Amino acid sequence: MITVVDYKLNNLRSIENTLRRLGHDVLVTSDSAEVRNATKLILPGVGAFRDAMRNLESFGLIEPFVNRVRSGTPTLGICLGMHLLFTESEEFGLYQGLDLVGGRVRRIPEGVHVPHMGWNELRLRKADAFLEGIQPGSFVYFVHSYYVDPASADITLASVEHGIDFPAIVHRNNIWATQFHPEKSQKVGERLLDNFARL
Numbered sequence: 001m002i003t004v005v006d007y008k009l010n011n012l013r014s015i016e017n018t019l020r021r022l023g024h025d026v027l028v029t030s031d032s033a034e035v036r037n038a039t040k041l042i043l044p045g046v047g048a049f050r051d052a053m054r055n056l057e058s059f060g061l062i063e064p065f066v067n068r069v070r071s072g073t074p075t076l077g078i079c080l081g082m083h084l085l086f087t088e089s090e091e092f093g094l095y096q097g098l099d100l101v102g103g104r105v106r107r108i109p110e111g112v113h114v115p116h117m118g119w120n121e122l123r124l125r126k127a128d129a130f131l132e133g134i135q136p137g138s139f140v141y142f143v144h145s146y147y148v149d150p151a152s153a154d155i156t157l158a159s160v161e162h163g164i165d166f167p168a169i170v171h172r173n174n175i176w177a178t179q180f181h182p183e184k185s186q187k188v189g190e191r192l193l194d195n196f197a198r199l
Helices: 013-021 032-036 049-058 062-070 080-084 186-198
Strands: 002-005 026-029 041-043 075-078 086-089 101-107 116-121 139-144 146-150 156-162 164-172 175-178
Touching: 002 013, 002 032, 013 026, 013 186, 026 032, 032 062, 041 062, 041 080, 049 062, 049 080, 075 080, 080 086, 080 146, 080 175, 086 146, 116 156, 139 186, 146 164
Parallel strands: 002 026, 002 041, 041 075, 075 175, 086 101
Antiparallel strands: 101 146, 116 139, 156 164, 164 175
C-alpha cells in the first residue's frame, strides 16, 4: 500500500490514478494514524512552502510523517513535497522544513525565466533502482520557481539545466524526491512511479 499524504496543497488525483492504473494499491489520507502506519509514503505538493508547513502542522502530520520516514519507510517527495523534505526554504522569507535531507530551497536566480515550466531534459548522474529503465536525455515536466541546494551533492541522481544546473532527482537512504511532476511526465513519469512502488 502506498500512502499519499493529503495536506490540502496537493495534486493528488493524477498521482492516485496513475498508480492505480499501474496496478498498485493507494491510500490518500490526512489521517495521522494512517501516516504513522504507512509502508510507503508519497509527499506531493503545489503552492508555497510556508503554507505547506502550516498545513502539515495543522493536520498533525509532521510528527508521524517524520518518525515514519526516519524509521526507514520508503518515501517519495514530489515538487513542493521535495522541498519540504529539506532543512529550510528561502521562499517568501526563511522557513524551516522537515529537515529529513540537509540543504536549502533557493529561488532560481534573477535573469532566469520563472517559473521553470514545461518539458526539460534529465541529466542522469548515478545509477539507482529508482531510475531503472530511464534513459539519459529523457524529458519530464517541471513547474517551479525554487530549487533544492543539497548540503551534499552526492545525493543527486539526476540534474536539469535551466539557467543553472540543479537537482531534478535526489536520493538519500530511504528517501527519493523529484523536482518535476512524474504524474504529468507521461511514460517516463509512469516508469518512475512504478519503480518507486516496486522498491
